[in-house]
Amino acid sequence: QANRTPIASGRSPNKSSEGFFCYRCGEDGHIAPRCRATENSALVIQKLLQLIRKPKDPNPVLDPKNPGVEKSECFSKNSHVEFSEPSRLPKGLVGPSSTFDVKVNGHSCVALLDSGSQVTIVFEKWYLAYLPQVPLQSIDGLAIWGLSSSSYPYRGYIVVNMEFPSALMGTAETITVLALVCPEPSGPEQVPVIVGTNSNLFRRTGWYLPGEFVYQGPSCNEDTAT
Structure with missing residues (x-):
């Protein structure tokens, strides 16, 4: 937008x-x-x-x-x-937004669809406000690299049902997704949810094709997954 x-x-x-x-x-x-x-x-x-x-x-x-x-x-x-206004940006320079309205366990929010992320993230503030009843599962052996050269922290992971709109899927569809719960980073306010390729959404919509951007490194339990 x-x-x-x-x-x-x-x-x-x-x-x-x-x-x-x-x-x-x-x-x-x-x-x-x-x-x-x-x-x-x-x-x-x-x-x-x-x-x-x-x-x-x-x-x-x-x-x-x-x-x-x-x-x-x-x-x-x-x-x-x-x-800025007035805009003199050339036509075609700014593409469409990659955010969509989704429902997570029935709660509406704006999510960023990020084909460059291999994990789905629910930020902690939104999790505590809308999903406190969802058990937070502990996990170790997983490193998340994002904001800097240091590993990005997370609290654990949750299992949620994400409902995606018909505008995205053709028909409204609900997918069970494992999502990391992460503290909000410093800087501008974030969208509450980032949907990564682990959701299988990109394969279903044709945005993410087999063989493209496939992680070839060691498995998650070797503390190097992203």
Whole structure:
């Protein structure tokens, strides 16, 4: 969803490569169809989540040709794209939102569908507010890489029923999903749920095809899964 609200950014032009990286190996400067490097799903997931959760810089950058007018720059916040008014962005630059209204055990919320994530995440604040009766199962031997070079914490996992809308599935369908419960990261407010490829949703909709972005590393119990 595109929100027409004034924004400011202090990021300099020499950082324009941020957000432009390969979805196969995770490195900057090229795209997946031209990549010959080894797949690195952990790095790809890390960079995707960094883009989603990057906070807005409070220091505006002014256009030198028009002093007092802030530059337009797209950034990801709450899984929406925001741009200044009036917008002069070229048609086709901003794609459709990857968020949908879903129901988790009957409770409605907005979820981000993330084909770069191998796990489904329910953030702790929403879990405590709407799913406190769902048992939190303990788990170890699983490392989640996302926000930084350090492993991202989680409280455990839950088993829930997620109902996806007919606009996404063709018909409304409910899928049983194992989801990690994670504390909210610092930065902008998050969508309460991130739906990963473990939900099998992407195969059902044709977004995630067998053989694409398949994790080839050690199994989860070897403390390296992402």
